[in-house]
Amino acid sequence: MKELMLGNKAVARGLYEAGCAFVSSYPGTPSTxxxxxxxxxxxxxxxxxxxxxxxxxxxxxxxxxxxxxxCAMKHVGLNVAADPLYTMSYTGVNAGMVIGVADDAGMHSSxxxxxxxxxxxxxxxxxxxxSDSAEALEFAKIAYExxxxxxxxxxxxxxxxxxxxxxIVEPGQRRESSKSYEKNIAxxxxxxxxAIRRHPFVEERMEKLRDYAEHSxxxxxxxxxxxxxxITSSTSYQYVKEVFGNDASVLKLGIANPLPVxxxxxxxxxxxxxxxxxxxxxxxxxHVRSLGLDVKGKxxxxxxxxxSQNLVAKALGREISExxxxxxxxxxxxxxxxxxxxxxxxxxxxxKLGCTVLGDIGCYTLGAVAPLSSIExxxxxxxxxxxxxxxxxxxxxxxEGKTVxxxxxxxxxxxxxxxxANIAYNQSNSTVIILDNSITGMTGHQQNPTxxxxxxxxxAGKINLEALCAAMGFESVxxxxxxxxxxxxxxxxxxxxxxxxxxxxxRRPCALLKYVxxxxxxxxxxxxxxxxxSCMKIGCPSISMKPDANGTVKACVDxxxxxxxxxxxxxxxFDAFESCGKGx
Amino acid sequence: xxxxxxxxxMIVGVGGQGSLLASKLLGHLLLAQGYxxxxxxxHGMSQRGGxxxxxxxxxxxxxxxxxxxxxxxxxxxxxxxxxxxxxxxxRAGGKIVTNxxxxxxxxxxxxxxxxxxxxxQKMQEKGADVDAMDCLSLANEAGSSKAxxxxxxxxxxxxxxxxxxxxxxxxxxxxxxxxxxELNKKAFALGKAGA
Numbered sequence: 001m002k003e004l005m006l007g008n009k010a011v012a013r014g015l016y017e018a019g020c021a022f023v024s025s026y027p028g029t030p031s032t033x034x035x036x037x038x039x040x041x042x043x044x045x046x047x048x049x050x051x052x053x054x055x056x057x058x059x060x061x062x063x064x065x066x067x068x069x070x071c072a073m074k075h076v077g078l079n080v081a082a083d084p085l086y087t088m089s090y091t092g093v094n095a096g097m098v099i100g101v102a103d104d105a106g107m108h109s110s111x112x113x114x115x116x117x118x119x120x121x122x123x124x125x126x127x128x129x130x131s132d133s134a135e136a137l138e139f140a141k142i143a144y145e146x147x148x149x150x151x152x153x154x155x156x157x158x159x160x161x162x163x164x165x166x167x168i169v170e171p172g173q174r175r176e177s178s179k180s181y182e183k184n185i186a187x188x189x190x191x192x193x194x195a196i197r198r199h200p201f202v203e204e205r206m207e208k209l210r211d212y213a214e215h216s217x218x219x220x221x222x223x224x225x226x227x228x229x230x231i232t233s234s235t236s237y238q239y240v241k242e243v244f245g246n247d248a249s250v251l252k253l254g255i256a257n258p259l260p261v262x263x264x265x266x267x268x269x270x271x272x273x274x275x276x277x278x279x280x281x282x283x284x285x286x287h288v289r290s291l292g293l294d295v296k297g298k299x300x301x302x303x304x305x306x307x308s309q310n311l312v313a314k315a316l317g318r319e320i321s322e323x324x325x326x327x328x329x330x331x332x333x334x335x336x337x338x339x340x341x342x343x344x345x346x347x348x349x350x351x352k353l354g355c356t357v358l359g360d361i362g363c364y365t366l367g368a369v370a371p372l373s374s375i376e377x378x379x380x381x382x383x384x385x386x387x388x389x390x391x392x393x394x395x396x397x398x399x400e401g402k403t404v405x406x407x408x409x410x411x412x413x414x415x416x417x418x419x420x421a422n423i424a425y426n427q428s429n430s431t432v433i434i435l436d437n438s439i440t441g442m443t444g445h446q447q448n449p450t451x452x453x454x455x456x457x458x459x460a461g462k463i464n465l466e467a468l469c470a471a472m473g474f475e476s477v478x479x480x481x482x483x484x485x486x487x488x489x490x491x492x493x494x495x496x497x498x499x500x501x502x503x504x505x506x507r508r509p510c511a512l513l514k515y516v517x518x519x520x521x522x523x524x525x526x527x528x529x530x531x532x533x534s535c536m537k538i539g540c541p542s543i544s545m546k547p548d549a550n551g552t553v554k555a556c557v558d559x560x561x562x563x564x565x566x567x568x569x570x571x572x573x574f575d576a577f578e579s580c581g582k583g584x
Numbered sequence: 585x586x587x588x589x590x591x592x593x594m595i596v597g598v599g600g601q602g603s604l605l606a607s608k609l610l611g612h613l614l615l616a617q618g619y620x621x622x623x624x625x626x627h628g629m630s631q632r633g634g635x636x637x638x639x640x641x642x643x644x645x646x647x648x649x650x651x652x653x654x655x656x657x658x659x660x661x662x663x664x665x666x667x668x669x670x671x672x673x674x675r676a677g678g679k680i681v682t683n684x685x686x687x688x689x690x691x692x693x694x695x696x697x698x699x700x701x702x703x704x705q706k707m708q709e710k711g712a713d714v715d716a717m718d719c720l721s722l723a724n725e726a727g728s729s730k731a732x733x734x735x736x737x738x739x740x741x742x743x744x745x746x747x748x749x750x751x752x753x754x755x756x757x758x759x760x761x762x763x764x765x766e767l768n769k770k771a772f773a774l775g776k777a778g779a
Contacts (some may be wrong), residue, residue, distance in 0.1 A: 321654030
């Protein structure tokens with residue numbers, strides 16, 4: 001029966017049908033829903049791991065034990081998991097092992113725009129690249145067959161527009177598949193004597209996979225007008241077909257690594273002008289040029305940003321539709337911290353105290369946005385803590401009394417602990433603030449090792465942050481409620497003044513969590529409001545300045561958005577905010 | 585340059601306004617009508633109160649999952665400024681169905697920018713066919729401010745003459761939890777009837 005299915009859900013369906021029995025992932029947009037959908041199948045054990053490296057190693061362990069295994073991550077997550085990936089290429093697999101990686105061209109929700117195909121090439125691991133949901137399902141199944149046939153992990157590359165688009169699929173049946181574990185030291189213990197013998201195997205395997213790529217149905221020619229020939233893949237294929245239909249011949253590559261040689265030469269020989277249309281880096285194009293073929297690619301199409309049908313049409317000299325717009329500028333609507341977000345009060349305090357704030361990856365990265373404009377650096381998962389250590393070692397007393405690292409609970413579990421160990425060990429006088437909102441927020445509320453619940457919402461192990469910091473040797477660990485501005489200010493001042501490393505835990509659950517009970521919305525008494533705009537310093541989307549009946553501009557609360565957190569109330573010198581009544 | 589038979593609907597609004605249910609319902613409806621369908625959503629950071637867009641495309645054979653400038657047959661907007669922001673995606677002769685509700689974006693809240701006035705008129709002056717109505721009031725009349733999405737879909741259904749009423753009803757019944765079914769059906773009917 002035909003079904004409209006999200007690309008990521010289709011991958012999960014493919015895992016199910018392929019007999020996959022183990023999934024371990026760390027959430028990351030746009031990969032998260034693969035694991036959230038896989039957990040709905042009772043036949044698949046699923047978990048959130050603390051980070052992508054742990055997830056991939058856990059999945060490897062399961063594949064070694066004889067179960068078909070999977071892990072999912074976003075493009076930058078593959079950097080974290082690169083270490084096991086590059087050597088798993090040498091060990092190969094027992095049961096099939098597939099790694100889902102989702103790129104984010106256009107950076108809808110990412111800190112960079114890297115092209116994960118580079119990792120496939122560098123690690124010498126095959127990579128499949130679906131272009132819609134039906135292919136996502138099918139390719140996931142084929143990936144397991146290739147994994148076992150060629151003794152290799154297989155990368156399944158998604159991108160935002162394939163992962164987060166729904167298109168039609170026809171689900172099939174599950175086929176169970178497992179192997180027995182057999183001890184094999186020469187294959188699985190990668191010390192020099194063994195790895196030296198595995199490397200030639202890897203090179204031979206890539207040659208065999210190149211042969212496969214020449215004839216695989218995953219790479220196909222769609223013959224149209226022979227004047228224009230376009231080599232393309234993934235979502236770019238959809239834009240090419242949208243623009244050209246049958247007005248061009250298309251070589252659609254479903255295997256991103258290794259790339260075929262004869263198939264491309266043969267295709268190039270049958271068309272007048274050859275183009276490569278690929279998002280991000282010119283990987284297919286460079287390969288085509290290395291074959292001595294004349295091709296047009298990145299001189300017409302950008303490396304930066306994502307493509308669309310109009311972009312492809314314009315670059316390749318086709319007309320696009322006319323459009324109209326109003327004349328005056330439209331104010332942008334950037335993402336903001338939600339009403340009642342526990343991060344708001346903390347960042348307001350850090351700004352008020354003039355702190356240098358080194359930030360991390362999560363919703364709280366929005367602490368860099370006006371009017372809070374507090375965070376001064378965000379690099380990658382965990383970098384806040386390690387960089388604060390380096391910053392303070394470099395500047396000493398000049399920065400120690402005013403520099404803080406801020407990191408969320410999930411990000412801290414992902415890669416913050418090792419940075420904290422460095423502070424504990426090498427003793428920089430650094431202050432680390434863990435923003436504990438009891439969930440992985442940005443990716444849409446996933447549990448993590450500090451929440452006490454597993455991926456199904458069942459009770460699980462719970463890491464105690466205070467005890468962990470104490471065990472590392474931190475003598476000063478304080479917990480604050482970020483809704484209480486006076487308390488935040490006092491504790492941050494105290495910890496910055498101390499000449500020892502310290503940790504502050506800013507603890508309050510995310511305001512969007514279903515179990516969080518909110519107070520009644522606030523309202524402004526217009527007789528008390530003096531239009532001083534003190535309440536506007538926190539960037540709350542519920543508060544704005546509106547003209548009252550007399551035309552005087554006064555603070556005004558949107559009761560449909562306000563959750564009564566009371567942070568604005570603490571800022572008002574005239575006591576103008578009052579409660580509308582009972583909360584939930 | 586799109587495939588002529590493909591129809592394009594954009595659903596735009598502010599992150600958190602409930603556009604995912606609207607696209608789910610449209611996808612369900614159009615699949616049941618026998619069309620090839622693609623729906624593209626936005627997840628992640630943009631959902632945090634930012635400008636969000638969902639693309640719904642249907643026809644004999646749909647390739648691109650997204651809609652580009654000058655291509656949308658309909659723009660369904662949960663918020664007035666968002667209708668104006670995405671207007672350049674409307675094709676000549678396309679229609680904008682919009683809620684007149686205004687939600688200030690952060691640059692307006694901080695005073696760095698002003699919320700443009702008379703947006704419906706300005707869009708009409710540029711050739712857009714705009715059907716604007718106070719969907720929030722109609723949603724409240726139906727029983728919940730959260731039913732704005734069904735009010736908008738009701739209004740949109742008014743323009744889809746070849747899709748029977750029962751098909752919309754079936755889609756609503758399949759996509760909305762039973763507990764909220766009557767409320768949502770009422771919101772849909774109020775939207776369809778218009779302001």
